[in-house]
Amino acid sequence: MSIGPIASSLTGALLDGLSVGIVVLDRDKQVLHWNAWMARSSAIPSAQALGQPLNLLLPELQHSFLARSIDSALQHGRSAVLSQALHKTLLPLSRRIGDQVEDIQQSVQVRPLLLDGGERGCLIQVIDVSQSWRREKLLLASEQRLRALLGHLPQKICYRDGSDHWLEANPRWLAWCGLANFHYRGLDDAQIAKQRPACALQLHRIAEWSEAAWQSRDPQEHELELQVQGESRCYHVLLVPAFEQDGRRKSLLVIVRDISEVKAKEARIRQLAETDALTGLANRNVLQDRLTQQIEQSDERHQVFGLLFVDLDGFKGINDQFGHEAGDRLLRAVAQRMQARLRASDTLCRWGGDEFVVLMSAGSQAEAVARVAQQLIGVIATPVQLDDGGSQGSVGASIGVAVYPHHGRSAAALLQAADAAMYRAKTEGKSRYALAEEASSD
Numbered sequence: 545m546s547i548g549p550i551a552s553s554l555t556g557a558l559l560d561g562l563s564v565g566i567v568v569l570d571r572d573k574q575v576l577h578w579n580a581w582m583a584r585s586s587a588i589p590s591a592q593a594l595g596q597p598l599n600l601l602l603p604e605l606q607h608s609f610l611a612r613s614i615d616s617a618l619q620h621g622r623s624a625v626l627s628q629a630l631h632k633t634l635l636p637l638s639r640r641i642g643d644q645v646e647d648i649q650q651s652v653q654v655r656p657l658l659l660d661g662g663e664r665g666c667l668i669q670v671i672d673v674s675q676s677w678r679r680e681k682l683l684l685a686s687e688q689r690l691r692a693l694l695g696h697l698p699q700k701i702c703y704r705d706g707s708d709h710w711l712e713a714n715p716r717w718l719a720w721c722g723l724a725n726f727h728y729r730g731l732d733d734a735q736i737a738k739q740r741p742a743c744a745l746q747l748h749r750i751a752e753w754s755e756a757a758w759q760s761r762d763p764q765e766h767e768l769e770l771q772v773q774g775e776s777r778c779y780h781v782l783l784v785p786a787f788e789q790d791g792r793r794k795s796l797l798v799i800v801r802d803i804s805e806v807k808a809k810e811a812r813i814r815q816l817a818e819t820d821a822l823t824g825l826a827n828r829n830v831l832q833d834r835l836t837q838q839i840e841q842s843d844e845r846h847q848v849f850g851l852l853f854v855d856l857d858g859f860k861g862i863n864d865q866f867g868h869e870a871g872d873r874l875l876r877a878v879a880q881r882m883q884a885r886l887r888a889s890d891t892l893c894r895w896g897g898d899e900f901v902v903l904m905s906a907g908s909q910a911e912a913v914a915r916v917a918q919q920l921i922g923v924i925a926t927p928v929q930l931d932d933g934g935s936q937g938s939v940g941a942s943i944g945v946a947v948y949p950h951h952g953r954s955a956a957a958l959l960q961a962a963d964a965a966m967y968r969a970k971t972e973g974k975s976r977y978a979l980a981e982e983a984s985s986d
Contacts, residue, residue: 565637565670571618571663573598582670585637585648602636610634613654617666621656627673635670649677700800706793708732708754720800721746746770750781754796757783767803777804820894822872823879831893831901835955842906842948850913850947852902853962854882854920857940857974859898862930866937870930874937881923886916898939901959910947910979917943917977925975940975942966951980 559566560580568577578593586593586602593601598614605611613624626634627650637648650670657667700717704710710728718724721736721743728736733751737744749768757764764783769776784797818830826834835851842849856878863871875898882900883892889905902920904913920941927938944966952958961980969978 564672565635565668567598567668567670568657569598569614569618569666569668570659571665573614573618573666575601576659576665582637585639585670585672586635587638604636608634610652610654614666614668617654617656618664621664623656624654626650626652626654637670646674648672649674698801702798704732704754704796704798706788706795708751708796710736711795717800746779750783750798753781753783754798757785757796758793761785761787768800777802778807779803823876823894825879825883825900826891826893828893828895828901831891831895831903832955834891835903835958838903838906839948839953839955839958845906847906848909848947848949849906850902850904850908850910850916850945851958851962852904852913852917852920852977853895853944853946853959853966854900854902854924855942855966855970856898856924857942857970859939862937862939866930866935870935870937873930874928874939877928878924878939881926882920885919885923901962908947910945910950913945913947914977914979917945921975921977942969942974943977944969944980945977946980950982 559577562579562581565582565585566577566579567575567582570576574595574597575593578588578590580590582588583590583593588601599606599611610626613622613626616622616624634650634652637650638645639648640646649672651673653667653669653671655667655669657665659665697714698716699714700720701714702710702717703712709730709732713721713723713728718726718728722740723736723743726736726740733747733754737747746768749766753764753766763785766781766783768779768781770779771777780801780803782799782801784799786794786796788794818827819825820827838849841847859871859874862874875894879892879894879900882902886892886902887905891903893901893903895901902916904916908916921943924941925938927936929935930937944962944964946952946958946962946965948958951961965978965980969976972978
């Protein structure tokens with residue numbers, strides 16, 4: 545069979561202008577057409593290739609998957625598509641880029657072809673996929689770098705698609721959820737929580753917050769408290785949604801950071817700012833704030849409440865005789881006894897030195913406040929063990945009693961009235977209480 549009519553029928557000039565490789569084989573696998581692209585990419589001129597058996601031109605193809613696909617097309621009329629990603633040995637094609645020679649990544653289509661005279665031949669079409677292959681290679685390298693980066697970050701990170709299906713999660717996220725060796729990709733929070741109930745709580749909460757982030761179209765921040773191995777832990781959760789240009793949901797990034805230590809430090813700072821270091825009681829700043837708030841609430845509800853100003857009698861003698869460490873022990877013991885006598889709704893404050901202030905809850909009438917003052921005098925007077933050697937000491941208490949609003953309508957006025965009453969109790973003999981004088985109406 546002559547080559548000319550075949551080449552003419554396939555419009556050889558047109559095939560030479562294509563940017564893909566075209567090879568036509570007869571039933572004996574001899575080359576009937578070898579277009580210009582193939583000549584450039586294989587370094588085998590068309591004139592040299594025409595009429596030659598393919599296995600002589602390219603002996604490395606023998607016993608390859610491509611060779612078997614050509615046999616199948618010629619013998620059984622079957623087509624095949626081959627990718628270099630799956631079949632390593634395709635056509636040995638390359639291109640020169642400057643001083644470098646680069647292998648051409650290929651997608652090869654093999655089809656049966658009806659030749660002149662009704663004989664079956666074979667059409668081989670070679671498509672250069674090097675550019676997309678390079679993009680995929682770069683993308684794969686980028687994904688690998690991203691996974692390596694995520695693996696070293698201290699945060700717990702999960703990346704989801706627009707339907708909240710998990711795409712990627714770093715090891716810390718998986719450990720946090722108890723999902724080691726779990727195939728999570730393509731699943732959403734509800735599906736994963738159903739299979740792993742141990743992480744259901746955090747995933748249900750994150751699912752709720754995810755929808756809020758989608759709806760608001762803005763990043764969302766939340767705090768999540770969990771019990772982890774019997775210990776309370778606090779987490780900061782950041783959700784960052786992204787959208788396509790047409791407004792459709794694109795992706796959601798969830799970043800979780802353990803802030804338990806930060807919260808503990810903040811609590812410690814608040815404790816130092818609000819409590820007395822020696823006794824653990826509220827300090828005067830807290831007392832001032834609560835007193836102001838209680839005045840406002842009492843005005844709204846037309847209620848009264850009591851304020852006691854307590855000064856220890858004989859405390860200086862304990863310090864002088866037994867030392868400051870014994871004095872500190874006595875102050876702590878007195879504070880504990882007073883706290884035990886008061887209600888949980890009352891506030892006991894160490895005002896400073898050997899002075900304490902009691903803010904009684906709203907609704908405390910003058911008679912009830914006076915009874916509490918008398919009871920505090922009794923518990924304070926009980927002897928205290930001052931050292932490990934068995935030394936004991938005791939103090940008394942002079943207490944000034946003021947009742948809102950009769951003895952003052954402001955925090956400063958009420959404190960001043962209670963303080964003045966306390967000094968009057970001292971001058972009248974100590975270890976007693978005195979009621980403040982009525983505030984002037986002008």
